[in-house]
Amino acid sequence: MSEWREIWKKAIIASKYMILNNDSSASDFESLFHEYKNDGMLYFEKGISYEILKNYPESLSNYEKATDLFPVPYWKKVAEFSIERVKAYSLDYIPHNYDGFYSLQWNAFLEVHKFINITDENRYLAISALARIDSETTVSLVNFRTVMEKELKNHFPEVVRKYGKDFCLSKALSDLKIENIDWKVLNDMDNVREEGNLAAHENEYRREYLKRTINSFIRVLEFFNNI
Incomplete structure (x- = not known):
């Protein structure tokens, strides 16, 4: 398994326990940040966890960090879409218009x-x-x-x-x-x-x-x- 997939797999498990324990301190991510400093996927998965826990300010902050750190344009776009989705929870914000399939894909990704x-x-x-x-x-x-x-x-x-x-x-x-x-x-x-x-x-x-x-x-x- 390539290193980025290993990091991602660990981050997905950390997100599980953060959601399961309603852990707003994100303690399961701390050891990962110590081991893999400034990795965009860690911030991205942490942002997902905060979004599911409805802590939207923290979610937004982590998605923004992920956008800055992701080296691959594909994942930068996904993080930007996630930012738009979180901002859309505010009734006075009109999100960027992504195509229907893209929205379905990444909203399903969040749902899982x-x-x-x-x-x-x-x-x-x-x-x-x-x-x-x-x-x-x-x-x-x-x-x-x-x-x-x-x-x-x-x-x-x-x-x-x-x-x-x-x-x-x-x-x-x-x-x-x-x-x-x-x-x-x-x-x-x-x-x-x-x-x-x-x-x-x-x-x-x-x-x-x-x-x-x-x-x-x-x-x-x-x-x-x-x-």
Whole structure:
């Protein structure tokens, strides 16, 4: 794993505990700042945590620091978008007009950070998949499916035991119909499964369904987070 990804993964875990413990002191970030001085991703993830905790002044301050420190234009733009989003919480501020898909992508990215009850590995994989859904779409869609399957196995081990080595996600979803799960959630799961399969086996994706798939993925994660 490259150093920046290692830093990011640690920062995502720190954000989890900051949100979980409602820790406005951001104590879990202190050791990271000591180890990786002036890293933009640490300030960015800290800004996300403050935003979720609704401490908007601190969130804004950290996003601004991230914007200054990020060396890559791609992430600078993301931090700038985050600044606009925080400012928009004020009713007298009109945010910059970003295109619909960009807003969906990065608002979904924020939303996944709220899901602190899914595994650290799956939370990181989901967050990183959303971060590159625009540039590595098929890889991200496969990762959506992978995260969903792992969470399903974690929460419904009896389904795994039933099929053993012959586990099949589509059959497992059919079995979940008898678990009193909302049909809308099952439909979202099937959307994620179908688009993930297409990306994995055909290295293709249906652009017209991409927004739907992102929304389905968020609702599926919300379901697993709240079980």
